[in-house]
Amino acid sequence: MHLNKTLKSLPLCVAAGLMAMSPVATFAAEPLKVAFVYLGPRGDGGWTQQHDMGRLGLEKAMGDKIKTTFVENVPETADSERVFRQLASDGYTLIFATSFGYMEPLQKVSKLFPNVKFEHVNGFKTAANISVYEPRFEEGFYLIGVLAGQMTKSNTLGFIGSFPIPSVVRNVDSMTLGAQSVNPKVKTKAIWVNTWYDPGKERQAADTLIAQGADNVAQNTDSPASIQAAQEKGTYAFSIDADMSSFGKKAQLSGTTEDWSGYYIAETKKVLDGTWTGNRHTRWGIKEGMVVMAPLNPDIPPAAVKVFEDKKAAIVAGTLNPFAGPIKDNTGKELVAAGATMAQATFDSLNLYVEGIDGSIPK
Known part of the structure; x- marks a missing residue:
């Protein structure tokens, strides 16, 4: 028997009583839908993989309050605009x-979906x-430089x-x-591969740098x-x-990694409780747990480990700023005076090499 039909056939007072006695349907809140757009494959072993681990950490922390998805291998072209638009529409x-x-x-898609x-x-x-976010x-x-400066024999990074x-x-x-802070003789050679992920180009660059005498090589790929x-x-290498380190147990001295989960959890909670705002630029580092150093190679001498740990502690304490003066660029021009730190505008748009790096930055 349908309740609505029954109510129509009963006196008003009886119908009201039945309505008061009938169970009221309750509905759980719909989960917040959270999406991630990745440049590379989520199993790349590096950048994208770490973001996806952050997504999984978010899922674990928030449970059924959220629903996540991801789109991988999205190039930095008009294709990404299409992906953002589709996710917002969904x-x-x-x-x-x-x-x-x-x-x-x-910027384009955000105007369409305020x-x-x-x-x-x-x-x-x-x-x-x-809002913008980035690790320090x-x-x-x-x-990395503090370790490399102590471990190099060629004084070439x-x-x-x-x-x-x-x-x-x-x-x-x-x-x-960082290397010069422990070894003023250090020089650095840089090769730019114009890609975030291309193992062939990265390998060729590494081989070239090693052939040029670099016995410690770091990467931003x-x-x-x-x-x-x-x-x-x-x-x-780093x-x-x-x-x-699984790709080179003897070679990797350490590395800089990221843990994105804390930030993703914090921002998702802001959306859920209504406190999220735009027009922010958040930078988290070692202190906040977004920048995490990879385990140190056990072959690093204890004295070098101590220097590393002391400087790491100083960064966390706020007493060591990597861009505190005096700093010169590689033409000898003063960039940051002694006792000062790099101006924010210079830091945000930095496009020059400091003293000790060969060559010039590609245009």
């Missing part, structure tokens, strides 16, 4: 764009519904760069400054190719984004 109200090159497409919250990694353009990568690279954008330039500069090259040639 009801995803929090979207993490995990590569620098998504910045302009995201109620969708967008988060962009490593960018610098915000909006009412866009320079802290990890400074510590190598760096494999992806694209010469400010966040990557800061890393080669910071690594060199995504594959473990440089670790493998160092393992084969008996030199040292991973980025993920611990790649």
Whole structure:
């Protein structure tokens, strides 16, 4: 018997009583739909893999309050604009764009979906519904330099760069400054491969740097190719984004990795409790647990380990800034005076090498 039909045939007072006695349907809140857009494959062993581990950590922490999805292998072209638009149309109200090159497409799509919250990694353009987040990568690279400066025998370091954008330039500069803090004789050679992930190009760059005398090579690319090259040639290397020591147990001295889960959890909670805002730029480092150093190679001498740990503790305490003066660029011009730290505008748009790095940054 249908309740609505029964109510129509009963006196008003009886119908009211039945309505009061009938169970009221309750509905659980719909889960928040959260999407992640990845530049590479989620099993790349580096950048994208770490973001996906952050997504899985978010799922574990938030349970049925959220529903996540991801789209991998999305190029930094108009294709990404299409992906962002589709996810927003499908009801995803929090979207993490995990590569620098998504910045302009995201700006376009955000205007079409003002109620969708967008988060962009490593960018610098915000909006009412866009916030930017990035690790303080320079802290990890400074510590890589501290190790490399103590472990090098040739006093020549190598760096494999992806694209010469400010966040990557800061890393080669910071690594060199860290190395010079323990070994003023250090010089750095850089090769730019103009890709985030191409194991063949990365391997070729590593081989070239080693042939040029670099016995410690760091990378700002995504594959473990440089670790493998160092393992084969008996030199040292450093991973980025993920611990790649399984590809070179003897070669990898350490590396700078990221744990994105804490940030993803914090931002998702803000959306759920209504406190999320746009027009923010968040930078987390070692202190906040977003930048995490890979385990140290057991072959590193204890004295070198102590220097590393002391400088790491100083970064956490806020008493060591990798870009504190005096700093000169590689033409000898003063960049940061003694007792000062790099101006924020210079830091944000950094496009020059510090003293000790050969050559010039590609245009």
